[in-house]
Amino acid sequence: MLSYHQQRNSFLEHASTTKFGLIVIGGGITGCGIALDAQSRGIPTLLIEMHDIASGTSSRSTKLIHGGLRYLKQFEFGLVQETGRERAVVNRLAPHITVPEPMLLPIIQGGSMPKWMASLGTWMYDFLAGVKKHESRKVLNRAETIAQEPLLAGANVTGGIHYYEYRTDDARLTIAVAHTAQNQGATILTYTKVLELLYEAGIIIGVKVLDTRTNKEYIFKGIQVVNATGPWVDTIDVQDIDIRKDKLILTKGVHIVVDAAKFPIKQAAYFDVGDGRMVFAIPREGKTYIGTTDTKYTGGYEEPGIEASDKKYLIECVSLVFPTVKLTVEDIESYWSGLRPLIREKNSKSPSAISRKDEIFKSKTGLLSIAGGKLTGYRKMAERITDIISARLDKMYDLAPCKTETHILYGGDIAKFGGLKKFIELKLPEFTSEGIDAITATRLIRLYGSNIEHYITELHAIDPRLSTNDIPNWLKAQLQYTIKHEFVCKPDDFIVRRTSDYYFRRKNVSLYSDALIGAMKILLEWSEEEYQLNLTHWNHFSSNTLG
Numbered sequence: 097m098l099s100y101h102q103q104r105n106s107f108l109e110h111a112s113t114t115k116f117g118l119i120v121i122g123g124g125i126t127g128c129g130i131a132l133d134a135q136s137r138g139i140p141t142l143l144i145e146m147h148d149i150a151s152g153t154s155s156r157s158t159k160l161i162h163g164g165l166r167y168l169k170q171f172e173f174g175l176v177q178e179t180g181r182e183r184a185v186v187n188r189l190a191p192h193i194t195v196p197e198p199m200l201l202p203i204i205q206g207g208s209m210p211k212w213m214a215s216l217g218t219w220m221y222d223f224l225a226g227v228k229k230h231e232s233r234k235v236l237n238r239a240e241t242i243a244q245e246p247l248l249a250g251a252n253v254t255g256g257i258h259y260y261e262y263r264t265d266d267a268r269l270t271i272a273v274a275h276t277a278q279n280q281g282a283t284i285l286t287y288t289k290v291l292e293l294l295y296e297a298g299i300i301i302g303v304k305v306l307d308t309r310t311n312k313e314y315i316f317k318g319i320q321v322v323n324a325t326g327p328w329v330d331t332i333d334v335q336d337i338d339i340r341k342d343k344l345i346l347t348k349g350v351h352i353v354v355d356a357a358k359f360p361i362k363q364a365a366y367f368d369v370g371d372g373r374m375v376f377a378i379p380r381e382g383k384t385y386i387g388t389t390d391t392k393y394t395g396g397y398e399e400p401g402i403e404a405s406d407k408k409y410l411i412e413c414v415s416l417v418f419p420t421v422k423l424t425v426e427d428i429e430s431y432w433s434g435l436r437p438l439i440r441e442k443n444s445k446s447p448s449a450i451s452r453k454d455e456i457f458k459s460k461t462g463l464l465s466i467a468g469g470k471l472t473g474y475r476k477m478a479e480r481i482t483d484i485i486s487a488r489l490d491k492m493y494d495l496a497p498c499k500t501e502t503h504i505l506y507g508g509d510i511a512k513f514g515g516l517k518k519f520i521e522l523k524l525p526e527f528t529s530e531g532i533d534a535i536t537a538t539r540l541i542r543l544y545g546s547n548i549e550h551y552i553t554e555l556h557a558i559d560p561r562l563s564t565n566d567i568p569n570w571l572k573a574q575l576q577y578t579i580k581h582e583f584v585c586k587p588d589d590f591i592v593r594r595t596s597d598y599y600f601r602r603k604n605v606s607l608y609s610d611a612l613i614g615a616m617k618i619l620l621e622w623s624e625e626e627y628q629l630n631l632t633h634w635n636h637f638s639s640n641t642l643g
Contacts, residue, residue: 099580101620108307111283112314116142117489119303119318121290121332124154125270125471127324129478132277137486138495141282142316144305146289148589150270153326155593156434158376158387161186161194161262161472175453179472180225183262185501190272190508191516192545197263200245200365205252207368218257233259245362250419266471267593271582275506286583293335300462320485323465327397327435339459343467345440350406351387353430353599359384359421369413381600386410393435400433430602439468456481475500507545523548532570551577561618566611579619587613587634
């Protein structure tokens with residue numbers, strides 16, 4: 097099978113000679129969701145992304161599919177209902193990477209959410225979200241709360257609420273949506289940057305782009321164009337003569353990662369820190385991550401970074417609610433920092449008070465832009481804007497209705513095996529027989545779900561040119577798989593977004609990164625110059641994103 101890398105030039109040439117029904121700018125979860133919805137309805141769709149799939153906000157969230165319990169305090173009942181109900185939908189579509197996560201909400205004496213409010217709020221949350229009976233919330237007294245989480249001993253806890261959210265891998269969910277769109281027939285082009293919006297008689301007809309891998313320019317034509325670039329929406333729309341230009345306020349959210357031995361929380365917690373914000377602490381793969389901050393941001397978009405104040409704030413949040421946990425800034429192993437594209441409102445508000453609702457903007461030129469929203473609501477956002485596009489194109493194509501609510505995503509076809517737990521049990525022996533430890537094997541099965549057979553094919557067909565490369569075969573197979581199937585073009589595509597190794601196995605990355613980039617040189621057929629450029633890029637990235 098030819099890899100994405102090997103077919104990319106032909107994809108570019110094909111796109112330059114095709115008139116698409118829709119061009120989507122932006123390869124985050126919203127753009128990929130639109131591409132899947134549109135293509136599956138019958139609209140020939142092209143998606144272009146200037147970096148990697150999910151390289152922006154869509155790989156920098158709290159990695160939860162959640163309804164936004166705190167939005168009840170802002171009376172955003174519609175948002176809570178929609179996103180709350182979407183949790184179960186996304187779990188059904190991608191059960192390998194979206195799983196129920198028990199959550200503890202401790203009630204802190206003197207906090208901004210007294211027990212009666214938390215109890216009423218979570219009851220309303222369950223009702224609006226249509227929560228399954230076995231996942232409905234339970235109200236706990238102080239003793240029960242501390243029994244569930246002993247690290248709360250010594251805190252001013254009056255009780256707690258046990259409820260459920262859904263844990264995910266945001267980048268992998270976005271990849272699953274993009275790959276599913278591609279399987280439906282959409283053309284997906286990464287590292288393709290928009291240089292100019294093209295118009296004819298005042299109507300948008302396409303885009304001029306730069307292939308940043310070859311520095312070659314292309315023109316792509318489309319009947320409809322959607323700007324779904326998240327924080328970059330205004331930078332694209334500035335070219336349009338009609339559409340609103342100052343739609344967004346950007347806020348920055350930072351998460352920090354520490355070793356579980358330093359913060360051995362038993363289950364995920366969502367806690368009140370007394371300043372009007374709620375903070376998550378979530379255990380994952382031997383680590384605990386904590387977040388998020390919410391501060392207005394006016395800097396560059398490439399890597400928002402972390403400030404000393406961000407670190408201090410999150411460490412202090414943990415100390416406030418978990419007094420027996422003695423974290424220091426030096427305990428931070430890694431972090432991620434992302435930008436939220438929030439809709440600018442007339443009245444000035446604190447970042448946390450700005451609505452997370454999405455909004456669609458229409459131009460008389462035909463350009464559509466969408467901004468705001470949450471990871472959880474990506475499918476409904478895509479449905480709303482694709483409804484508009486379908487109405488505009490109805491006489492040009494024989495279009496089907498939206499079907500994404502039942503469209504199983506890439507890797508998600510595991511229900512027939514009895515669910516994720518049984519699927520893992522079924523597949524583990526195939527890995528242990530290859531000498532792969534159970535922890536690594538389980539992680540791989542969760543990553544690839546029903547596509548694990550494709551991974552196993554790679555495991556049994558390691559490229560002989562990698563025989564002297566000093567990384568384990570299971571990692572070589574993973575690299576081969578992601579290059580062939582998951583749009584991988586650069587080291588950070590793999591290390592940061594396809595595996596999350598950079599956040600949760602940072603020490604491993606420091607051991608294997610040089611050898612892995614050497615393997616990429618072979619598999620992606622880089623020249624020596626390209627190899628040096630990628631190595632330099634990775635070293636610069638990693639040295640500037642240390643915890």
